[in-house]
Amino acid sequence: MTDHTHLPEDRCPACLHKLSCATAALLEGIAPSPGDLTLCLYCGAFLAFTDELRHRKADPAELDELDGFTRREFERARRQIMARHPDPKAWRTN
Numbered sequence: 318m319t320d321h322t323h324l325p326e327d328r329c330p331a332c333l334h335k336l337s338c339a340t341a342a343l344l345e346g347i348a349p350s351p352g353d354l355t356l357c358l359y360c361g362a363f364l365a366f367t368d369e370l371r372h373r374k375a376d377p378a379e380l381d382e383l384d385g386f387t388r389r390e391f392e393r394a395r396r397q398i399m400a401r402h403p404d405p406k407a408w409r410t411n
Contacts (some may be wrong), residue, residue: 322348327371331362336372354379356391361398363391 318339329336339355341347347356351368354375363375383391 324349324369324370329357329360329362329364329372330374331357332360332366334359339366354383354391356394356398358398359402361395361402 318333320328321338323338326335328334334357336357339349349366349370351366351370353366355366355372356362357364357372363380364386365375365379366374367373380388380391384393
């Protein structure tokens with residue numbers, strides 16, 4: 318079973334899908350912190366956590382700072398998300 322952290326309800330700034338929890342991809346039991354990077358599991362957008370643990374689009378400079386392994390893992394996960402949800406607008410909830 319994968320641990321997840323409940324977050325204040327928010328929406329992905331890219332696809333507007335409701336987001337209310339986070340799961341650490343590589344380390345179980347790790348809660349997100351402000352500035353951490355994540356992916357929207359509905360559209361694959363690169364996101365970052367704000368000080369209030371809400372989601373904002375990740376700045377390209379933040380992605381450039383990732384080490385090679387982490388960047389490859391983000392890209393791999395993003396490809397899997399995009400393959401499952403090729404049209405993120407179909408998953409939009411209002």
